Amino acid sequence: MVAADLPYWAQSLLRVLGGTVAVLLPAGTIVYLFLFKMMSFMQSRLGPMEAGPYGSMQLFAEVGKWLQKEDIQPELADKRIFKIAPLIVLVSTFILVAVVPFGPDAWFTNFETGVFYALAVSSVSVLGILIAGWSSANKYSLLGGLRAAGQLIAYELPMVLAVIGVVIQAGTLNLQGIVVSQNAGSMFGWDGLGNPYILTQFVGFLVFMISVQAELTQTPFDMPIAESELVSGYMTEYSGFRFLIFFIAEFANVGVFTLIASILFLGGWGIPFSWFGWTSVDSIDNWMNVVGPLIMVTKMIVLSFIVMWVRFSYPRLREDQLQRFAWKVLIPVSLVNIMITAVLKVMF
Amino acid sequence: MSQFLRDYLTVVWFAAIALLLAGLLLGISALVRPNKPTPQKLIAYESGVDPVGDGWSQSQIRYYIFALLFVVFDVEAVFIFPWATQLERYAGFGLVEMGVFVFVLLLGLVYAWRKGVLRWV
Structure with missing residues (x-):
């Protein structure tokens, strides 16, 4: 690849620019396409229509508006921690996207333990949310922060356990390796579609997507925000641009998590290798580095459509139902899923 | 430096760009936003009434x-x-x-x- 010939600083610059695009572009797309437009259409209204054609410039208008908002920090708040909290959430999103591969050579980092890294880093945002709730010196914020922490750790487990099924099938923790093993694989000797793990790991996929929904605190699992009882949960005291950072990070996280879901279960950037007679990752043509990201974005939009569809359709779960669902349904199901996958893997 | 360590260094750059981006936007915001604190504005928000007791209440x-x-x-x-x-x-x-x-x-x-x-x- 061309980037390999560049000096290290130029490579790093390219990577961080690519990473910024990979965080902000999905976030903007999801907010405009789903939050502004799809939600409006599902509720029989038009949504933003004034800024640009069909309101497509609304995002820029919003950012301009938020930039001018007064930054209010409550008197009693722990000010330094209060300011750090949104930054931690944003940093967590950025370092999570660092592990996502977008093409055979278009990756930011190529960790051997990529799955492990992704799962570890995805829980850093809990810290930001917890300290945001704590430092605000507000009862709503504190309750929201604690609920968020309780929920995120409860749903972290089924997510981790659901991924193990994929790791057993692929035999590697490297995300690039998981993509390759899906697209180079075959189902009962037929390799026309590769072997996307959504077919063999359908239970794992369901558990993973439900956990992602909860990790992102999207609606059936939005107890931490719960606007009808907690005002805005841990974000209650945030105003102006600090609030917007939380907001951007939330939707950027939707994008990153669905990107990771598409890598684990839908074949990532790849197309079945048999179509073009590729055998390994080295024999892939160079144009996949351009087509790969487009395939990824398509899969991301499909999966985040499902996340948002569920968000706009279902009522909120109660806190006890939410915890019960994670501990008594999802975790046992995913443990059984691991064992069944392992037995089948050893038998065949 | 080995590829292994370089990959982890990239993560550091990603964290840095996140902070840089947030700092840049907060800096722009600090230039254009108004700042008129009043004592009422700075008390904890409790749906409009004066807050009761401490913000750091006990939890379960x-x-x-x-x-x-x-x-x-x-x-x-x-x-x-x-x-x-x-x-x-x-x-x-x-x-x-x-x-x-x-x-x-x-x-x-x-x-x-x-x-x-x-x-x-």
């Missing part, structure tokens, strides 16, 4: 028990990952071993369940 112990359960399961998930990558080599032996391990794990969950720890109220 159940959060602590869930956190404890989480640590147990998460550490055990760490043990499952390396096994999952090498299952093809271990075959039947690994399967039986992990069967015992997951069984003990499930036993722990059933114990917590029977003790009523998993009930939120």
Whole structure:
């Protein structure tokens, strides 16, 4: 690849620019396409229509508006921690996207333990949310922060356990390796579609997507925000641009998590290798580095459509139902899923 | 520097660009936004009425028990990952071993369940 010939600083610059695009572009797309437009259409209204054609410039208008908002920090708040909290959430999103591969050579980092890294880093945002709730010196914020922490750790487990099924099938923790093993694989000797793990790991996929929904605190699992009882949960005291950072990070996280879901279960950037007679990752043509990201974005939009569809359709779960669902349904199901996958893997 | 360390250095750059971006936007915001604090504006928000008592109210112990359960399961998930990558080599032996391990794990969950720890109220 061309980037390999560049000096290290130029490579790093390219990577961080690519990473910024990979965080902000999905976030903007999801907010405009789903939050502004799809939600409006599902509720029989038009949504933003004034800024640009069909309101497509609304995002820029919003950012301009938020930039001018007064930054209010409550008197009693722990000010330094209060300011750090949104930054931690944003940093967590950025370092999570660092592990996502977008093409055979278009990756930011190529960790051997990529799955492990992704799962570890995805829980850093809990810290930001917890300290945001704590430092605000507000009862709503504190309750929201604690609920968020309780929920995120409860749903972290089924997510981790659901991924193990994929790791057993692929035999590697490297995300690039998981993509390759899906697209180079075959189902009962037929390799026309590769072997996307959504077919063999359908239970794992369901558990993973439900956990992602909860990790992102999207609606059936939005107890931490719960606007009808907690005002805005841990974000209650945030105003102006600090609030917007939380907001951007939330939707950027939707994008990153669905990107990771598409890598684990839908074949990532790849197309079945048999179509073009590729055998390994080295024999892939160079144009996949351009087509790969487009395939990824398509899969991301499909999966985040499902996340948002569920968000706009279902009522909120109660806190006890939410915890019960994670501990008594999802975790046992995913443990059984691991064992069944392992037995089948050893038998065949 | 090895490729391994370079990959981790990239993560540091990603964290740095996140802070830089946030700092830049907050800086622009600081230039254009108004700043007129009043004592009423700076008290904690409690749906419009004056806040009662301290903002750091006491919370329930159940959060602590869930956190404890989480640590147990998460550490055990760490043990499952390396096994999952090498299952093809271990075959039947690994399967039986992990069967015992997951069984003990499930036993722990059933114990917590029977003790009523998993009930939120």
